[in-house]
Amino acid sequence: MTTLPEKTEKKLGLVIDLDICVGCQACATSCKEWNTGGYSAPLTDHDAYGADPSGAWLNRIHSYEVGEGAGSRTVHFPRSCLHCEEPDCVTVCPTGASYKREVDGIVLVNPDTCIGCKLCSWACPYGAREYDYDDGVMKKCTLCVDRIYNETLAEEDRVPACVRACPTGARAFGDLGDPASAVSQSVAERGGFDLLEEFGYKPVNKYLPPRSPAEVVDTPAAPILEAAIAQPDGSKVEGFFAWIDQALSRSEA
């Protein structure tokens, strides 16, 4: 179990567009909602409404500032399991509970055999695995394995919950092993990349870079407000209102 498949029939995964993600957390909340009742149930929280809330979530959205001055930008950055092709999170597992499926490449934890030793979470450079202290087992993104093949769901719902929820369409799901798939094509077109490629786990999920501004110009500061306000035209009506304005200002003072 714990040895990796030499090849997987498909490479199911996500493509996340950093250009259009607005960091709204819809995918993270939707993920939590689905998965706390799905394959990974429960995703336990502690002190959820108190001063020190914590809990197992499978998707985390960071925001970063990248660069300084003209051309710098805020990038919202969803982070979840990348369903790597050669990850040690599978091979370090002593029980075989952590495994990669040969049929579609999804990396899963078997909640019935995991002993909760946490070693797999140490082996993941992406922080994608979160231990559930109540359940005593490791939790991670399942790529909604209980949705994507679920024939009791409407066709359009057979995608991961995060993809379904994203209001901006920043998340796409598909077979990244198939060069003709929509996700593979968007990766090819937009220069999709691996996180921490140098590390060598060969993530399946890809990220699309923020589009570079066509031309970064040093825009002059916005015109100051007063200058933008229309100048008085000298009419009687305007004079009247100016008088009222002054009178009121005086009485306030």
Add this chain to the structure above:
Amino acid sequence: MHPAYSVILFTTASGAGYGLMFWVSLIHIFGAGPDSRWFEFTAMAVSLILVTVGLLASTFHLGHPERAFRAFSQWRSSWLSREGVAAVATYAPSGFLALIWLLGGETAWTAPLALLAAVGAVVTVYCTGMIYASLRTIRQWNLGLVPVVYLGLAAASGAVLLAFFLAAFGQSPIWAAMLSLIGLGGAAALKALYWRRIDADPGRYTVEMALGLSAVSVGAQAGGVRPLDPPHTRPNFVMREMGYQVARKHALKLRQFSLIALFAAPAAAIVLASTFGVAVTALYLLAAVSVGVGAVLERWLFFAEAEHVVTLYYGASRA
């Protein structure tokens, strides 16, 4: 990395236990010990107790200790699994030896059993070291030196324990003192080398690599990557487990303390015992306790100084 006390206790106790097991087995093979099966029995029994306490402690941090037997199944790929297999396999020869010495029968089997126990002890400690050394996510662990340090510390603490038991049985041969001193010196030197290594390595991975983004890639002329909004308001599992970091100046202090407790203090006690030959047992006991304290400190630092690559997503710029 968060220093889990159960794991610190496990690795230090079982390390000392396997070290003692190794030396008792070896002196049995060479017939160097006192001519008393009670000495051998006591030393072997104590080593088994230390190993067992360690193994039990290591199951405390499991979410499902009742499923621990499953951990023996993945020895093909997992060092943790290999460690479990090696530990259990080593119980057979060492347990038999303890039993034979307890019952006191003369048998030709003790030498081969002792050899197996000695090999098993080395293999098990090596596997423990490799659990950490095989993790590429932590540069302070992902070193060939790490299992060597584990072996060195196990050998040193085992040698001091052996010398203590010899003293308790009324013997303090000079070779036992030498063995302890060489062991302690070697372990301290390895540890100093290890600290030199990790201090010299600034880390191969950057936040730009982690995000796949840089100022240039987004079209800015300058600047780096700064966290703006974290994904959660309080630390999550990843931050609690992987984000633990000890202040540099505290770490340097603790390194000194651990070297004193691990090397300087016990070496002084051993030299005193060998030179003046008074209170020998008490001095060796003191040395053993001091080594224990030093080993716990050293193991705590081994975790606290370890920086995980995932910290790049939480504000670290290199790891």
